Amino acid sequence: MPNTKLSIESDTLLSDNMLLFWEHDEKTYMCHIKPDCEPANPRRSDTDNNLATLACFHSRHIGLGDGLDTKTPSEFWEGLVRKHVENNELLAKIRAGQIDGFEQILPAQDIETIDPDKLLDVFYGAVSDGEIKYAMAALNDRLCWLHMWLYDHSGLTISCGERTAPFNDPWDSSCIGWAVMDKNTAMSELAAGENNWREKAVACIKSEVASYDKYLTGDIWMYALYASDRSIGENECGRYPNGNTCSDNNSWGDTIDETCGFEGPYLMASGIPQTIGCGLPEALAAGKYWTGTANARTIVVYNYIRNA
Helix, strand or coil: CCCCCCCCCCCCECCCCEEEEEEECCEEEEEEEEECCCCCCHHHHCHHHCCCEEEECCCCCCCCECCCCCCCHHHHHHHHHHHHCCHHHHHHHHHCCCCCCHHHCCCHHHHHHCCHHHHHHHHHHHHHCCCHHHHHHHHCCCEEEEEEEEEECCCEEEEECCCCCCCCCCCCEEEEEEEEEEHHHHHHHCCCCCCCHHHHHHHHHHHHHHHHHHHHHCCEEEEEEEEECCCCCHHHEEECCCCCEEECHHHHCCCCEEEEEEECCEHHHHCHHHHHCCCHHHHHHHCCCEEEECCCCCCCCCCCCCCC
């Protein structure tokens, strides 16, 4: 009998070798869902759609995030200031006391009297020496950033923003960098305004980090779609010697569609049913579907070789 569940919405988790069966327009369909064995890195393959920059720094896991050329946090933040803040603007910020703590390096009277070029040298020298807080203060009105956290235990998983479990583990977690978006990008690409650009930037950053985390954790899925002119029933089943039914792959013929790159962990949210079409979303919503599991079979083939 078909599944009697009225709806199969976001509460249905994807699972390895998951099967769905349904009927539509006098055809029977089978969808075989499994993990994408060669998922594309969204920070390399989809760069045109990446609005944030994921700057990661880790001594062992080289190439995390966007794989930037900058080797240290200081180099990264210094580059951001040079890119986004003109020298005259930076001088004005320093002299207006907008760079918190900078007076510890130069007293206020020295800031007012020192040569502008020397003042900039002092600022960039401090950032280069690791005082990235000065760079952050200079960029606060035109960049949005969130800390990125790594949990490294039997695999890698990342998060950003608030440091929650397991990313607060004292042994296996650490801060690996920042996810950054500039104000101009948020306003031009996210239809943001002066009052909400930071809010929209944060939402976009979190979405991109979540997508990258699914890649790191293997939560990327693919499907193979089959169709048959026969109805679901005994004609669509093989039989084990004990009488239990099993799907007969030969009855389904060739794959009619195979697509990868769907982000889990939930079936409907992944977009798989919507991509397949063929009446699957409607069948799932109405509970008119069957479920199953694909079991891999190992076939041993002997090669007979005569000794010379």
